[in-house]
Amino acid sequence: MEKKYKYYFIIAGILLFVIYIFAAAQPVPQETILSSMWIHSLVSTYPTTLEEMEVVKQDELIPFQLGNYFGYVNRAGKFTINQVKNGYVSLSKQNWAEYTAIPEKIVVRNPKNEQILSINTDVGYPLFLDNRIFLIDREQSTLYNINEKGETLWSYTFASPLTCIDAASGLLLAGSLDGKIEVLDNNGICIFSFEPSGSRLSIIVGCALSKDGSRIALVSGIDEQRFLFMENLGDTLGNKYRVIYHEFLGRGFRRPVHITFVDSDNSIAFERQTGLGLYDITTRTSVTLPLKGEIAVIDEDGSDGQLFIITSQPSGNNYLATIRYPGTVIGQALFKSEHTFMSRQGATLYIGGGTTFTAFEIDKK
Secondary structure, three states: HHHHHHHHHHHHHHHHHHHHHHHHOOOOOOEEEEEEEEEEEOOOOOOOOOOOOOOHHHHHHHEEEOOOOEEEEEOOOEEEEEEEEEOOEEEEEOOOEOOOOOOOOOEEEEEOEEEEEEEEEOOOEEEEEEEEEEEEEOOOEEEEEEEEHHHHEEEEEEOOOEEEEEEOOOOOOOOOOEOOEEOOOOOOEEEEEOOOOOOEEEEEEEEEOOOOOEEEEEEEOOOOEEEEEEEEEHHOOOOOEEEEEEEOOOOOOOOOOOOOEEEOOOOEEEEEEOOOEEEEEEOOOEEEEEHHHHHEEEOOOOOHHHOEEEOOOOOOOOEEEEOOOOOOOOOOOEEEEEEEEEEEEOOOOEEEEEEEEEEEEEEEE
């Protein structure tokens, strides 16, 4: 009888062990691998020839500014523009312009270096947002929307100098020194304004608009600084945005901060004194990730479950940090450079340091 019970105990133990293995087993997470695609020196690399430029697709070109250099490059490492700055530069995926401190004329060109517009004006400086052309005056308080003929479609004067600006889906979001945000429609009409308050010093230090224009993220105030997430909940609210979430961030920075929608507008990445803040819109939760140094660049794509960030220290040390959602730093790689650049297009990560420009293919193994 004892042997029989002993046999039952052995069988039961084996069954429990098997059950435990299947119940407690966790999948091994895949590691992010960066495979080098190409590396170029901006000093010795020249733009493509006219023949080569014909096969370069404009929508695949990445705009960059790295130290005294700026231009456009594609996934294959072909530069349509790679030149030294002679003044100030404003550029986007569709347009760019170089101008002086007091410009008399602004020449707008496309990424293939073709002139598309010349604006004879002393009004101010060019901005390229949401595939539109804007001018902002020297006081940073009046904005002009310019059409493809150089004509002013509309202008809008804010009560205080602007501290941040973003545009998407025909809307424009602006934050100002007096601690106010305003949303303008495609005709330059203010459809929404809001003052976050709640801080000793009112100022908007960072703002971002989601791609469909239905959501706003901002960092406001000093002593204490706040992060706010706002959402347009539909016509029943009269086309108004409401605060869905807010969080105090401590005393805060006395300078512009990085803030952007990432991961197909499902998350918001923003700078805070303790590192990086990540807000998940679906779960309405926020996490804080400590990082080495202050944030220099945030990957504005943040797709495929991961986000890349470059942080910098006064010593010249820079770190490329890889972050896995919902909020885990899985690696920080050190490199030294006075100037940095980073951009991402799908599975390609572009990184610049000093006068060196390189591209990596993002993979998981």
